[in-house]
Amino acid sequence: MKATEIKMQIVKNIGNFQSVRLEATYSLDSTSPTEIENCFKKARFDLEKSFISIYSKNEIKEGVNDVEEGEEKPEPNKQQFQRLLKGYRAGNITIEEIEGEFTLSEELRDILNNK
Numbered sequence: 001m002k003a004t005e006i007k008m009q010i011v012k013n014i015g016n017f018q019s020v021r022l023e024a025t026y027s028l029d030s031t032s033p034t035e036i037e038n039c040f041k042k043a044r045f046d047l048e049k050s051f052i053s054i055y056s057k058n059e060i061k062e063g064v065n066d067v068e069e070g071e072e073k074p075e076p077n078k079q080q081f082q083r084l085l086k087g088y089r090a091g092n093i094t095i096e097e098i099e100g101e102f103t104l105s106e107e108l109r110d111i112l113n114n115k
Helices: 036-055 078-089 095-101 106-113
Strands: 005-015 018-027
Touching: 005 036, 018 036, 078 095, 078 106, 095 106
Parallel strands: none
Antiparallel strands: 005 018
């Protein structure tokens, strides 16, 4: 009896207790390998290749990461602001560098400017 279809499924850990399941169904025809083992090897290779292209750590793929690019920067908490103020007064950091990481309210900006 010759198989007419195979299903291959892989599960990968993507970190932080998250995993992804990839599955594919292949219909076998005259161009498919004759040994069923080779069909599964080909299916596994295809799924692994797909996983790498979607979840590569070197690239940010659309819809993969939860962080949005346009997300607003947080306002510093009291402890962070005290460290930033100390660094700013010592001349180790500029307001532009602080604004690169945090959103500054007018009140916090006034405190910084009143060295």
